[in-house]
Amino acid sequence: MNYTTQMDAARKGIITKEIETVAKKENMDVNELMKLVSQGKVAIPANKNHKSLDAEGVGQGLKTKINVNLGISKDCNDIDMELKKVKKAVEMKAEAIMDLSCFGKTQEFRKKVVDISKAMIGTVPVYDAVGFYDKELKDITSDEFLKVVEKHAKDGVDFMTIHAGINKETADTFKRNRRTTNIVSRGGALLFAWMQLNNKENPFYERFDDLLDICEKYDVTISLGDACRPGCIKDSTDASQIKELITLGELTKRAWERNVQIIIEGPGHMTLDEIETNMKLEKKLCHGAPFYVLGPTVTDVAPGYDHITSAIGGAIAATYGADFLCYVTPAEHLRLPNLDDMKEGIIATKIAAHAADLAKGIKGARKWDNNMAVARQKLDWEKMFELSIDPEKARKYRAESNSPSEEQCTMCGKMCAIRNMNRVIGGKDLNVLRDDD
Template identity: 50%
Template structure:
C-alpha cells in the first residue's frame, strides 16, 4: 500500500509520524495532506535506510542537490564524495543525474549511503544504453524506457522525474513560439528528438497507466518534469510552457486517482515579476500538488554566480507557495560542479528556503532568527556559530579574521555598536 492509499484509509504510517516529528506538526496534519495530495512523502519500499521527508503544504521548504557523473567525468567515487557533502550541508533530498560510467552501480551506492530521499531521471540511462547497444539514442523503444524505469524503482529510488507532458500537440506550440533557447531540459530534448524522428506520441504520456502501475508497486513518487521549462528570461511563461503545465495538472489527477503520489516541476529562467504568477498558475492547474522548482533564475547574465540568481528567485517562489527548491551551483551553465560548488549551491538554496519559511509562518522559522539575534547582542560567538546555517564557514571566518580572545569582531573593533549602546543603556551583553 502506498503512503497515499494508507492515508486515505485513515492510517498514520511510521513515515508520516517521522515527518510530523521533524516538522513539529501533528501526524494527522501530515496524513490529511498526503491523502489530499498536497503533501508527498517519497519513500520507496526498497530504500531500507531512508529517513522519511515530507514535501508540500504547511511543511518547511525543502532543498534538493543534484549529483551524478557525465561522459567527461564518469568517476563514481567523485560523486560519492559529493554525496557526503550533500549530507553534511543539510540538503533534504539528492538526485542522481548520472550520464557516464557505471550508472547502475553508482545509483545503488548512492541509495545505499543516503538516508535522504533519492531521485533519478531514468530516461537518461534509457537513451544512453541504446546509444551503446545500437549506436543511436533514438533507437530506444517504449519497452527499453519502461525497463529502465522499473530498474530504478526496484533499486529503491524514491522519486523519478518523468517528462510526461511533452506531447506532439505541445511540440507544435514550441515550433510556432520562436523561442530563443528552444528546449534546455536534457530529458525533454531526448524525448523531443525521439518523437520527431519516429513521428510517434510520447510513450510516457501514451502509456501513463503503465507508469502508474510501476509506481504503485514500489510506492515511488512521480516528479512530473517540465521538459519545456524556459531556458532564458525571454522564453518565460510562454504558450508551450503553460500548455505542458495544463497536461501535467491532468496527469496529477490521474495519479491521485490510482493512489500514486505526485509533485510537479517548474521553471527555469523567470523574470522576478513573473515568479509569483507562475506559482499561482501551477497551484491552480495542479490542484495544490507540491511544486518543485529549479531556481527560478532571475537573470541570464551571471555565470559563476547562478547560485545567487537562483536563490533570489527561489526565495520569491517559495514565499509564493513553492514547496521544494532544486539547488543551482556557481558552475551552472559552465561545467560539472566541484565539492565546494555543491556546498555553496546547497547553502544558497537553504537560505532562500528559510527566508520563505519565515513568510509562510513555518513553525520554528522565525524563532531561529530570534535566537541568532539574542546571541549577536550578547556577543556570544560560540552560539552564533552553532546557530549559523553554515557553521563551518562562520567558524572559519571568525577564526581567520579576529584576534584570539577579541570580544567584538574586526569589522567594528573598539567601536562595536551593540557593546557601546548596551553600556550606556545599562544593558550588558550577557544579560540580553
C-alpha cells in the same frame, strides 16, 4: 490493514512510520498531515526498497526542502568523487539528492547512493536509457524506456522526473511558437527528439497507466518534469510552458486516482515580477500538488554566480507557493560542479528556503532567527557559530580577524553598537578611544 503507497495509507487512515517521522519533524499533528497527503498537497517520497531513508515531506504547510543534483557523465566519470559529494550533501542536511548520471556504470553508482543516503533519492530514467541499452536514442522502444523506470524503482529510487507532459500537442505548440533557447531540459529535449525521429507519441504520456503500475508497486513519487521550462528570460511564461503545465495538471489527477504521489516541476528562467504569478498558476492548474522549481534564475547575465541569481528567485518562489528548491551551483551553464561548487550551491539554496519559510510563517522557522539574535546581543560567538547555516565559514572568518577582544570584531572595533549598548545599559564605563578595556 494493507496499503500500496503513502497516499493510499493516508486515505485509509493508516499512520505509516514515514508519516509519523514527517509529522514529528514538522511539529505537525499527524492527522492534519495525513489529510494533506491524502489530498496530494503533501508528498512523502519513500520507495519501499530505500531502507536507509529518513523520510521527508514536500508540500503545503511544511518547511521548504532542497535538492542537490550530482552524478557521473562521460566527460567526468569519477564515481568516488560523486560519492564524496553524496556524503557531504547528507552531512549538510540536504533533504534530497538527484542522481543525474548519464554514462557508464549508473546502476552501481545509484545503488551505492541509495544504500548510504538517508536523504530521498531522485533520478531521471530517460538519461540512463541510452547508456543502459548502448543504442542510439531513436532505436530505444517504449517498452525499453519503461524497463529503465522499473530498474530504478527496484533499486530504491524515491522519486523520478518523468517528462510526460511534452506530448504531441505540447510539441506542436512549441513548433508554432519558436523560442530563443528552444527546449533546454535535457530529458525534455531527448524525448522531443525521439518523438520527431520516430513520428510517435511520447511513450511516457501514451503509456502513463503502465508507468503508474510501476510507481504504485514500489511507491515511487512521480516528479512530472517541465520539458518546456524557459531557458532564458525572453522565453518565460510562454505558450509552450503553459500548455505543458495544463497537461501536467491532467496527469496529476490520473496519478492520484491510482494513489500515486505527484510533484510538479517548474521554471526555469524568469524575471522577478513573473514569479508570483507562475507559482499561483501551478497551484491552480495542478490542483495544489507540491511544486519543485529550478531557481527560478532571475537574470541570464551572471555565469559563475547563478547560485545567487537562483537563490533570489527561489526565495521569492517559495514565498508564493513553491515547496521544493533544486539547488543551482556557481558552475551552472559552465561545467560539472566540483565539491566546493556543490557546497556553495547548498548554502545559497538553504538560505533561500529558510528566508521563504520565515515569510510563510512555517512553524519553528522564526525561533531559529530569534535564537541567533539573542546570541548576537550576548556576543556569544560559539552559539552564533552553532546556529549558522554554514558554521565552518563563520568560524573561519572570525578566526582570521585577529580581533583583540571577544566584545568586538575587526569591522567596528570599539565602535561596535552591540558592545557599547551592552556596556551603557549594564552601567559599565564606555571607552572608545583608550586602549584599555
